[in-house]
Amino acid sequence: MGRVFNFSAGPAMLPLEVLEQVQKELLDYHGSGMSVMEMSHRGKVFDGIIKEAEKDFRELVGVPDNYSVLFLQGGGWTQFAEVPMNLTKNGTAAYIITGNWAKNAAKEAERYTKVVRVASSEDQNYSYIPDCSDLDIPDDADYVYICENNTIYGTEYFELPNTKGHELVADVSSCFLSRPIDVNRYGLFYGGVQKNVGPAGVTIVVVRNDLVRDDLPDYVPKMLRYQTQVEKNSLFNTPPAFGIYVCGLVFKWIKAQGGLAAMDQINREKAKIFYDALDESKLFQGTVRREDRSLMNAPFVTGDPDLDAAFVKEAEAEGLVSLKGHRSVGGMRASMYNAMPVEGIQKLVSFMQEFEAKHRV
Numbered sequence: 001m002g003r004v005f006n007f008s009a010g011p012a013m014l015p016l017e018v019l020e021q022v023q024k025e026l027l028d029y030h031g032s033g034m035s036v037m038e039m040s041h042r043g044k045v046f047d048g049i050i051k052e053a054e055k056d057f058r059e060l061v062g063v064p065d066n067y068s069v070l071f072l073q074g075g076g077w078t079q080f081a082e083v084p085m086n087l088t089k090n091g092t093a094a095y096i097i098t099g100n101w102a103k104n105a106a107k108e109a110e111r112y113t114k115v116v117r118v119a120s121s122e123d124q125n126y127s128y129i130p131d132c133s134d135l136d137i138p139d140d141a142d143y144v145y146i147c148e149n150n151t152i153y154g155t156e157y158f159e160l161p162n163t164k165g166h167e168l169v170a171d172v173s174s175c176f177l178s179r180p181i182d183v184n185r186y187g188l189f190y191g192g193v194q195k196n197v198g199p200a201g202v203t204i205v206v207v208r209n210d211l212v213r214d215d216l217p218d219y220v221p222k223m224l225r226y227q228t229q230v231e232k233n234s235l236f237n238t239p240p241a242f243g244i245y246v247c248g249l250v251f252k253w254i255k256a257q258g259g260l261a262a263m264d265q266i267n268r269e270k271a272k273i274f275y276d277a278l279d280e281s282k283l284f285q286g287t288v289r290r291e292d293r294s295l296m297n298a299p300f301v302t303g304d305p306d307l308d309a310a311f312v313k314e315a316e317a318e319g320l321v322s323l324k325g326h327r328s329v330g331g332m333r334a335s336m337y338n339a340m341p342v343e344g345i346q347k348l349v350s351f352m353q354e355f356e357a358k359h360r361v
């Protein structure tokens with residue numbers, strides 16, 4: 001089998017052009033006589049790679065000078081702890097619970113701060129984004145935390161919460177670089193790169209510099225202090241060098257597509273093709289309130305687990321893989337990150353129509 005359309009929620013597809021460039025440069029990176037995997041992170045060549053990656057990221061996202069960009073390890077789960085460890089001052093934080101990842105983050109934060117859950121969509125299996133225009137946020141909340149795109153449940157914030165002057169912290173793991181973002185609205189945002197941006201192993205954190213402090217409690221490990229990483233430009237210890245290099249290539253690829261505005265347009269086009277087909281179908285149903293449907297992750301079901309399983313199996317034989325839904329929702333989930341071509345969605349939609357014609361009673 002050649003390359004497939006991979007609808008996995010992550011790790012997910014990378015742009016083919018990027019993989020081909022990695023292949024071309026794998027054994028001898030730019031005349032260095034070695035692979036990026038083999039070179040010292042303290043050497044001149046890698047210094048050029050990480051600096052250029054940061055420069056391209058800043059340009060792409062429009063990161064103002066008073067924010068730091070960090071290339072870290074440990075994934076989302078480490079940030080679930082690192083955020084409260086670093087941002088707790090008053091000892092209270094507000095969390096909006098829109099799915100497993102926000103729930104996990106809140107639970108992890110409780111080790112370090114008092115957590116107040118100011119809104120939740122648990123009452124309807126996280127199938128919508130709660131109204132966040134007038135939340136009861138504690139006056140002393142150090143920050144308001146959201147998971148901006150809910151990978152499992154397929155909901156996405158299209159309007160950020162009114163934080164009433166409190167810092168906004170967002171997990172953007174599954175919508176990273178998928179659309180323009182106004183960095184000034186956030187105190188901090190972070191994402192594991194393994195969905196939209198690169199290979200697993202890199203976490204990018206963007207943090208406003210006045211939130212980077214040196215007066216943290218002694219228990220906070222040196223490695224998990226933003227200040228340590230800011231001071232050393234993400235080179236405090238050995239970084240995930242090869243992953244950072246690949247992320248850098250993806251940044252250039254997105255720039256070549258026309259940047260985040262162009263990415264947004266393509267992603268909206270893909271989502272429209274998919275959701276229009278879903279709305280027309282008599283066999284498949286979406287599981288999310290229409291206005292909150294994620295552009296990145298689309299869960300859908302037939303209502304019959306055996307039919308769902310048959311769909312996933314038959315789709316795989318057509319080169320449409322990893323469509324099985326998360327167990328919390330069941331059915332199917334199509335993840336359509338930046339690197340998923342429009343043709344992948346068209347092929348999925350055609351296959352859904354064929355399947356429906358065969359199985360509709």
Ligand SMILES: Cc1ncc(COP(=O)(O)O)c(C=O)c1O
Binds near residue numbers: 152173
């Ligand atoms: C939105 C979101 N946040 C956090 C995580 C957890 O990330 P990690 O596996 O990198 O710790 C995931 C994983 O899929 C996710 O989708």
